[in-house]
Amino acid sequence: MSKQTLGLSDRIYDYLLSASLREIGILHRLREETANHPYAMMQISPEQGQFMALIVQLLGAKKTLEVGVFTGYSSLTVALALPPDGKIIACDVSEEYTTIARRYWQEAGVAEKIDLKLAPALQTLDNLLAAGEAGTFDFAFIDADKENYDAYYERALQLVRTGGLIAIDNVLWGGRVADPQVQDNSTQAIRRLNEKLHQDERITLSLVPIADGLTLALKR
Template identity: 75%
Template structure:
């Protein structure tokens, strides 16, 4: 037993992976390629990808949202777990980064499950709402520009069904959220959404110290 979450040094983290990680080869190849990318630190960790796959299974999800694709590790993780008729609506603004994602989506045979929308995510989410898709999604993953997290959250909350789940990434922000001396716009935005979620009675809440911090918000009925 422990009265608080333990920290993970490199030795313990590597042990964690050695006894629990079941990473499909295509995901491993994508992770290795992204590790050499100039912005490779934006990729989620493999144990977080596996955790998200488990969440998709537990939800019985078929229709999901992703806000922020980058090179596609999280969307590929989800798509591999969805049933044959499942769908990921994936929002990003970068054709360059998502070109890498598309290569691996095709390699994994799941490209037909992923509907990539290249546009500001707020516009895509508003379009989904305007076309009558509120309450039709099972799961949403938010991992994009932090300044718009609140706007993404509010729209995703409308788009997912009661009992659906929103997962919000980077909520611990490398520890900067706990340092009052750090007051840049992104850090303040994350602090703001964290405080808002704590008091939001529309959802049930848990913040998981996996990766860079992952908040799970379950929409109440």
């Protein structure tokens, strides 16, 4: 994982941020607090957050889905980009991590936009499908346990509308996906999903080398 875009020198990365990042104070404070967390590497980079906010605005999204919340940087970024009547269904299993997220959502005035489901994400996604929510989401972001990435993707593909977008994080996995010597379960799961998406005619595909690799899958 990486909290900044892979493959850039510190000098170029610092320039990238100085020339383009428009991170408001509350996002910066959340990122700084999370930097001291034992699992700080799980947080998305600020340039990725800004990119996702732009995507949400381009889509005209009102209803979005997030699988994997952690301390809430990605959900806060998306919530701030949504219109006043926008909504995020946010899936996570950690009360501890999401307590930090809730505090910042409340301070930013977006807590009412975010419906946090503290349960296994597959259970939440299946419940949404059973409730007739298929084809009603504009955008989905997947950033959780890698072994379930394919299952999350398949459910998200049902839940987003035609023309909706699924964004999948960590698809370059710190470069480990390109190293044949690395064969752990998480790396293999990401490799399999990357190979599947490359051939998946249900979507229009782009793997963007921002942060730790972000796949964009537009539902046809």
